[in-house]
Amino acid sequence: MEKFDISIDDIILENDAIITLYKTDVRTTQLLEKIGINVLSSRIMDETTVLLRPDELEILKAKAPFLISMAVSDLSEITKDNFEFIDDEVIRIDSPKNEPTIGVIDTLFDEKVYFSEWVEYTNMLDSEIPTSQNDYEHGTAVSSIIVDGPTFNPTLDDGCGKFKVKHFGVASGNSFNSFTILRNISEIIAQNRNIKVWNLSLGSKLNINPNFISPEAAILDKIQFENDVIFVIAGTNLSRGETETRAIGAPADSINSIVVNSVDINKKPSAYSRKGPVLSFFIKPDISYYGGDGSEPMKVCIPTGEALVKGTSFAAPWISRKLSYLIDILGLSRDIAKALLINSATGWDIEQNDPSLVGHGVVPKRIEDIVHCADDEIQFIIQGVSEKYDTYNYNIPVPLSKEKYPFIAKATLCYFPACSRNQGVDYTNTELDIKFGRLDGKKIKSINNNYQTEEFSHHTWEEDARKVFRKWDNVKHIREVYTGRNKELKAYHNPIWGLSLKTKERLEERFGEGLKFGIVITLKEINGVNRIDEFIKNAQLRGWLVNKIDVDARVDIFNVAEEEIEFE
Numbered sequence: 001m002e003k004f005d006i007s008i009d010d011i012i013l014e015n016d017a018i019i020t021l022y023k024t025d026v027r028t029t030q031l032l033e034k035i036g037i038n039v040l041s042s043r044i045m046d047e048t049t050v051l052l053r054p055d056e057l058e059i060l061k062a063k064a065p066f067l068i069s070m071a072v073s074d075l076s077e078i079t080k081d082n083f084e085f086i087d088d089e090v091i092r093i094d095s096p097k098n099e100p101t102i103g104v105i106d107t108l109f110d111e112k113v114y115f116s117e118w119v120e121y122t123n124m125l126d127s128e129i130p131t132s133q134n135d136y137e138h139g140t141a142v143s144s145i146i147v148d149g150p151t152f153n154p155t156l157d158d159g160c161g162k163f164k165v166k167h168f169g170v171a172s173g174n175s176f177n178s179f180t181i182l183r184n185i186s187e188i189i190a191q192n193r194n195i196k197v198w199n200l201s202l203g204s205k206l207n208i209n210p211n212f213i214s215p216e217a218a219i220l221d222k223i224q225f226e227n228d229v230i231f232v233i234a235g236t237n238l239s240r241g242e243t244e245t246r247a248i249g250a251p252a253d254s255i256n257s258i259v260v261n262s263v264d265i266n267k268k269p270s271a272y273s274r275k276g277p278v279l280s281f282f283i284k285p286d287i288s289y290y291g292g293d294g295s296e297p298m299k300v301c302i303p304t305g306e307a308l309v310k311g312t313s314f315a316a317p318w319i320s321r322k323l324s325y326l327i328d329i330l331g332l333s334r335d336i337a338k339a340l341l342i343n344s345a346t347g348w349d350i351e352q353n354d355p356s357l358v359g360h361g362v363v364p365k366r367i368e369d370i371v372h373c374a375d376d377e378i379q380f381i382i383q384g385v386s387e388k389y390d391t392y393n394y395n396i397p398v399p400l401s402k403e404k405y406p407f408i409a410k411a412t413l414c415y416f417p418a419c420s421r422n423q424g425v426d427y428t429n430t431e432l433d434i435k436f437g438r439l440d441g442k443k444i445k446s447i448n449n450n451y452q453t454e455e456f457s458h459h460t461w462e463e464d465a466r467k468v469f470r471k472w473d474n475v476k477h478i479r480e481v482y483t484g485r486n487k488e489l490k491a492y493h494n495p496i497w498g499l500s501l502k503t504k505e506r507l508e509e510r511f512g513e514g515l516k517f518g519i520v521i522t523l524k525e526i527n528g529v530n531r532i533d534e535f536i537k538n539a540q541l542r543g544w545l546v547n548k549i550d551v552d553a554r555v556d557i558f559n560v561a562e563e564e565i566e567f568e
Helices: 029-032 052-065 132-153 178-191 217-228 316-329 334-345 462-469 531-541 551-561
Strands: 017-021 049-052 068-073 074-075 082-085 102-109 121-122 164-171 175-177 197-200 232-234 256-263 287-290 297-302 307-311 377-386 390-396 409-416 430-440 443-446 476-479 497-505 516-524
Touching: 017 052, 049 052, 052 068, 068 334, 074 409, 102 132, 102 178, 102 316, 102 516, 121 334, 132 164, 132 297, 132 307, 132 316, 164 178, 175 377, 178 217, 197 316, 217 232, 232 316, 232 334, 316 334, 334 377, 334 409, 334 476, 334 516, 377 390, 377 497, 377 531, 409 430, 430 476, 443 497, 497 516
Parallel strands: 102 164, 102 197, 121 164, 197 232, 232 256, 256 287
Antiparallel strands: 017 049, 017 068, 074 175, 082 307, 297 307, 377 516, 390 497, 409 476, 409 516, 430 443, 430 497
């Protein structure tokens, strides 16, 4: 403990404000009524979050300031993207068939564009709000990439095909009402449970708070904990004229979502990139992709035709396409799909770019480079459910060569924990601690030397556990570095490898029980030898049920399953 202090709320907000109160034993409506504030149920988001007018906030600050946990303005400006219009020949598209659907929550959509048959559109704005052409540009451009991006960006052809879109217009082109959008998103997800991947390319111009998660991000994290969905969120941009990078804006501080920043064609952070981390600890953005820049802008379709753009808003839809392919077509879980994307963005070399700008790395363009590995690599996935303190398997038969292991390894773990915004920096409620490596007796010699839970042998400071082993982070990537001089590893008396996941809880409620997880493990043969068949054979001899992910076969199964049958 460094100090014990009283927080003084000196924030001045001119517009309606989203207020988070400290949790008490009294209902929020009763609590506010006691101090003279009457609010309708439509202005209460959950048991501690409420929308107050400026005069109501002043009453609260005057009579009970100690109840205020956090306060943020309810009106945010959208980070701007640059549109340059070009004349080009008309593009045509076939009618949709059985393609998967991706959800888009954005500004309005123009139903006169050439691909409108692929988009089911719902306008969520109040009918009395006046709109202009500007309000339709951003949302239409985002959906154009999801539906047909490779057609007008052939250098970014990802091999994923085309996708249908269910587009919800929740904001105008300049600003958005956070409280209204939060209520809309909860309603949208509840009514569209068949859609697994949601693209959200809206972002605040304001910086995130270093001490607590934004209300927008907290709602998204809650939705993802409670529902089998995943959000892809743009990492937000600097404003035009800004040259010095600054913190990302809400809702890019969502921990469970995949947050995407932009890089140029040389995989360097784009000039307009904003940076993490979140709560001084969580790695955000998660990954990066191409979002266009001055020398090579992105082509999109807007109401007036084709346009050249740049921004993280246009990097995120490409990741949404890849996620939907992995989840909807290949049938992978969202945990595995997220882990595969992050794992594919990491190499075997030391990362040269700043992780606060690019996250774990840049995702490959082609979907084959995400689901396939090199000939000298063995890649496999493990998924399961955390039911006990220790979930483990001591039976991974990594191939031997002359009684040694000619491998280096990396592993990516992903899960979607419950989160508590009122805990400030202690935001995630559940921790899954991963150890993977050779087995020495019953002790795993983890590839990242993780000694957190070894009894009587090591004492780990919480600060070190967070910094070195990413304790409390819901994405963990551990790896060894390929130097070209790596030596084969010794095999112990029990020549197998082991994997251990230990579940730790912050609160009395056991949020980790039944928590699903996904792990992607890659082994690289340092001599360049292909040992995949030997690995599969050894695994089957030890009782493993090994299922190869045959991409072509799964695509065929998806196509057959989605065919419409007409009964005579």
